[in-house]
Amino acid sequence: MKLMFCLLALIVVSSAFGELYRGHQLFRIEINEEDDAHIMHKLGEANSEMLDFWTVTVPGRPMDVMVSSDFVDEFVNVLAKRKLSYEVIMTDVQDVIDKEAMESRKAREGRKKRDIMALEDFDYSIYHTYDEIAAPGEPGASDPKPVVYFEGGIHSREWVSPATVMYFTGKFLRRYMESDPEAVRTLGMFDLHIVPLLNCDGYNYTWTSNRLWRTSRKLNPDFGCIGTDLNRNFNAFWGGEGASPWPCSIIFRGFTDLDNVETQAIDNHFQKLKENNRVTKVFIDWHSYSQLILAPWSYDADIDPPIDTDKQIAAAGAMAKAMNETNNVPGGYIHGVGTDILYVSSGTSKDYGYASTPQATYSYTVELRDKGQFGFLLPANQIIPTGNESYYGVIGMLDWIYENDYN
Ligand code: 0X9
C-alpha cells in the first residue's frame, strides 16, 4: 500500500456557524403510501428553503426532514391533514450543532499547533478541519495487487465518513507496522487506494459557514446557486431517476456527467489504472447515516440486479456480520441491493464503481451510524466505535472475497 498522510497544523476552531438553524426542528415521519411520498416530495420542491430532507421519501421507510422555525406550524398542519404519524427528533437543530462545536473546542484546548504531524500523533477521536486533513495517495506499487478503493466525504455534512476512513486507514498502517497478522494478511492481498475526503471545499464550508451543506461548491452560473451532488455526477446512468436537473436542488446532477473537478479526479485515477491494466476489485463509497451496506444497482428499481449480485450480497453480508459482531450497534447494519433497501438514484459512485471505468466486481455505498438519533450530527465520541466496526467490516469483506473470488 502506498499511502501518505500529510497531517497539517491543528487549529483552534471557533463556531462560525452563526444561528442558521436556530429553531429548526428535525421530524421523523412515517410514510406508508405512495400518495404521501408524492405530497412530501411536492411540498419539498415548493418550499426548498424551508425543508431539508435528511432522508429521501420512500413508502415504508421513515422520512427525516428538517423544518425551518417559521414553517413548523404549517408543516404540522399538512401532517395532520394527511393523518401522518411523526415524532420530533430534534427540537432545535442549532442546539445540537452548538454542542458539537463546543465539544470540538474543548477537545482541542491546550493542543499545540504543528505543521506536520506524525501518524501516531493524529487524534482520531475528534472531527478534523479540512486544513488538518491532506492525503495525497499515489497509485501503483512495485508488485501490484488487486486494488481496493475507499472514498470518504463525498457528502460534506456526513463528518463521520472521513473520520472513519482516516481511522481505519491509520489502524491498518499502525497494525501493519506492528506486524499484526490480520493487517499483514489484508495488505498482502490488496493495494488500498484511499481518498479520505473527496468533497474538500464542501467540507471546509461545513466548518466555516453551514454545518449541513451536502454538495460541492461549484458555482452554477445563471442560477445564482452553488453546488452539485457529487453522488449524482458520475458517468453511470447519469441523468436518470433520483437525480435533479435543477441546479438549486441538493441532488443536482451537474450540467453534464463528471463536470465537477472532484468526480473528474476520481475518473482520471481509474483511467490511469485501466491504462496500466490494474484490476480494481472493490470500490466503497462511505457515507452516513442509516447503517446500510448497499450493492448495485441504485439507478433503476425495475431492472434485474447485476450478474455479480450473489457474490456482491454475500461479501456485503460478511461485512455486516463483522460490523455487527464488533459492537452490536443498536439497529445493526443491514445489507442488500440499493434499490431494494433504499431509494433510486442515478449517477452514483456505487454504480460508477461497478459499471463504469473501475469495473470493480464489488462496489458499494456504506451508510455509517446512526439510525437517525443524531443523523449527520453524530457526536465525536462515536467516531472510534464506528471506525472500529468499519475496520473489522473491511477485513470481513476482504477475507470473504479473497477466499471465494480471487484471481
Ligand atoms: O442519496 C445518496 O447519495 C446516498 N444517501 S445519503 O443519505 N448519504 O445521501 C445513497 C446513494 C446510494 N444508494 C441508493 N440510492 N440506492
Ligand code: ZN
Ligand atoms: Zn451521503
